[in-house]
Each structure stands twice: as structure tokens, then as C-alpha cells.
Amino acid sequence: MISFNHPEPSRKHPPTFPVFLPFQGCPGRCIYCSQNLQTGQPSQSLSARLKNLADDLEARKKRHLPPIGLGFFGGTFTAIPREWMLRFLDVGLTYKKQGVISHIRCSTRPDAITPDMLQILARAGLDMVELGIQSFDQDILDRALRHCDQKTALAACTMIQEAGLELGLQMLPGLPGHNWQTWQEDIRTCCTIRPQIIRLYPCLVLEGTVLASWFRQGTYIPLDMEETLFQLAWAIRQLWSHGIAVIRIGLTPEPLLLDNVLAGPWHPSLGNMVRSRALAEIIEEQVHRLGHPPRSLKVPTRYSGELWGYRKGNETRLARAGITRTMVQYTPNPFFTLQ
Missing domain, CATH: 3.20.20.70 (Aldolase class I)
Incomplete structure (x- = not known):
């Protein structure tokens, strides 16, 4: 984790x-x-x-x-x-x-x-x-x-x-x-x-x-x-x-x-698009650090609008990293948790 x-x-x-x-x-x-x-x-x-x-x-x-x-x-x-x-x-x-x-x-x-x-x-x-x-x-x-x-x-x-x-x-x-x-x-x-x-x-x-x-x-x-x-x-x-x-x-x-x-x-929505791409890159790097296919991702609620990107622009990219919608949970915590 x-x-x-x-x-x-x-x-x-x-x-x-x-x-x-x-x-x-x-x-x-x-x-x-x-x-x-x-x-x-x-x-x-x-x-x-x-x-x-x-x-x-x-x-x-x-x-x-x-x-x-x-x-x-x-x-x-x-x-x-x-x-x-x-x-x-x-x-x-x-x-x-x-x-x-x-x-x-x-x-x-x-x-x-x-x-x-x-x-x-x-x-x-x-x-x-x-x-x-x-x-x-x-x-x-x-x-x-x-x-x-x-x-x-x-x-x-x-x-x-x-x-x-x-x-x-x-x-x-x-x-x-x-x-x-x-x-x-x-x-x-x-x-x-x-x-x-x-x-x-x-x-x-x-x-x-x-x-x-x-x-x-x-x-x-x-x-x-x-x-x-x-x-x-x-x-x-x-x-x-x-x-x-x-x-x-x-x-x-x-x-x-x-x-x-x-x-x-x-x-x-340029700002959102840029921030969403940056967030996808950050998650990709953390998945690499994890060392095995991810099973779940907990995301602070405040980033729910950036995770998937404008018109779901991050969906394919995150899927390649092993992140799908069914494994994402939004939480009030200020940090992300990947396991």
C-alpha cells in the first residue's frame, strides 16, 4: 500500500x-x-x-x-x-x-x-x-x-x-x-x-x-x-x-x-485539462512504485473532478496503468491511497 x-x-x-x-x-x-x-x-x-x-x-x-x-x-x-x-x-x-x-x-x-x-x-x-x-x-x-x-x-x-x-x-x-x-x-x-x-x-x-x-x-x-x-x-x-x-x-x-x-x-477548461493530465502522470508514477497491479485507489473528494479529466480524457491512460472506475473510492481524507 x-x-x-x-x-x-x-x-x-x-x-x-x-x-x-x-x-x-x-x-x-x-x-x-x-x-x-x-x-x-x-x-x-x-x-x-x-x-x-x-x-x-x-x-x-x-x-x-x-x-x-x-x-x-x-x-x-x-x-x-x-x-x-x-x-x-x-x-x-x-x-x-x-x-x-x-x-x-x-x-x-x-x-x-x-x-x-x-x-x-x-x-x-x-x-x-x-x-x-x-x-x-x-x-x-x-x-x-x-x-x-x-x-x-x-x-x-x-x-x-x-x-x-x-x-x-x-x-x-x-x-x-x-x-x-x-x-x-x-x-x-x-x-x-x-x-x-x-x-x-x-x-x-x-x-x-x-x-x-x-x-x-x-x-x-x-x-x-x-x-x-x-x-x-x-x-x-x-x-x-x-x-x-x-x-x-x-x-x-x-x-x-x-x-x-x-x-x-x-x-x-484548459486549467482543468492541464491539472488532470498532471494528476494522471502522478498516479502512473505511484502505480509503478507499487510494484504490482493496483487493486484499489482512494481519492480525496476534492480531486474527483480532475481524476478522469475533461470528457473522460484520462480514462484510457489510467486504464493502461491498471486503474478502472470500479476500483476508485472517493474519501474525505486529504491524501491518496493506492493498494
């Missing part, structure tokens, strides 16, 4: 209330980027966004809802005018002190922070900085028009950690120049850095982007779904083994986004 735990680290933070600031503070536009489509949010003035935020948080307060995280996404938060950056954080901190908000984060570029700025952000109530890294490979960064080099990206990670802030990374596999080798190196670098959280956004071809033109010209071919599942399942297992929580896989299915995806590994 073998007992084993799922390797995914626990998530410490509550769900995040997102405030989207499409393109705000961005010095240019990357070849893949269409923030209004990705966020489902039209362009809006900073003053309007700020008022909406204050109104939304006041409404949560009046309804006595449980504390929630607050996140500033969709642009380069630390590159918007400092006055506005601090005004947004001041609203967040006000409601944080009142128990409406429990955690505040922002997303930004590696070249849009300094040690002094990070100290200001920490004093203003910020808890986490998420960096849009996309890749640590210089050739990929150059092709994507990120105008940011590997050295700057690595230095930004160190600055955030030394400032006592939590670090999040956002990676984008499938960009032009991406291959299995560069992806392995990117994930190994992430594991060395050890951020608290990471988001994995496989590259999609969105209408109105430079990448859309390259796709139509036949000079860019996105990752197919099978390769995406293979690479992401490998990646999350590596990240989990280093205590890094993967909090998002794939873009949120906003209606505006779905109407403008031209190509790429899009699926509304």
Missing part, C-alpha cells in the same frame, strides 16, 4: 477583485497584446476607474461580504502617473484597514520598478507585485517587442523580494521563438527564483494584434492543444515541487475575447 499527497501547494490568499486598466502606463504594445479583449473591459479614464473602485468596495462593505483581495491588472500599474497610482492604492488601503480588503497586488513590467518605488508601494499597502515576464529568453523577448532584457527581468524579481513584497510571475508559452527547450529553461528559472504564485497564459492569436498579421501571413504557428497540455502539465509539476502555486492557466473566458481569438490553444 502507498499513500501520497497531491503536490500542489496550498493557496494562502482569497479570490481577487480585479481592477483592469487596459494599456495604462504601457510604453508600447507587444505583438500579442490586446488588453481590452483579454480583460473584457473597454478603455476608461483613470478617474472613472477610481470612482468605480471606491463605489464597488463601499458596496461590499455595506453588504458585509467577507474580505477579498484587490488586484490592479491590464496595464503597467507602476508606470501610470505616480499621483494616480497612489490614489488607487489609497482607496485600497482605506478599505483594507476596514477589513473589506485583505490583500493588494498589482501587475507591471520588470523595467517599471525601482527599489525606492517598491518601498513607497509597500508603505501604501501593496502586498504583491506580479511581473509580466512572458519569457526569460532574450530572442523571444525581442521578437515580442517587449523592449526588456533578461537581466532586467531577473533584477526586478530580486528587487521585489528584497523589498519584502510577495512576487508573482506571468509566463506566456508559445510566443514566436518558443520551443520545448526554451520553455524548460524558463520554468527552471522560475523555480530558482521561487515566486509565491505564477500564472501561465499560453499565447493566443487575437484580432488586431501584430501576431494576427503574422498568423495570416503564415509566419507564426501557435502551439497546438496536445503540445500545450504536455508542456503545461510538465511545468506545473515542476513549479509545485518548488512550492510555487499556479493560480491561473489560460485567459478568463470573456465574451469579447472569445469573439476575437483567431488561433491558439484556447479552451474554457
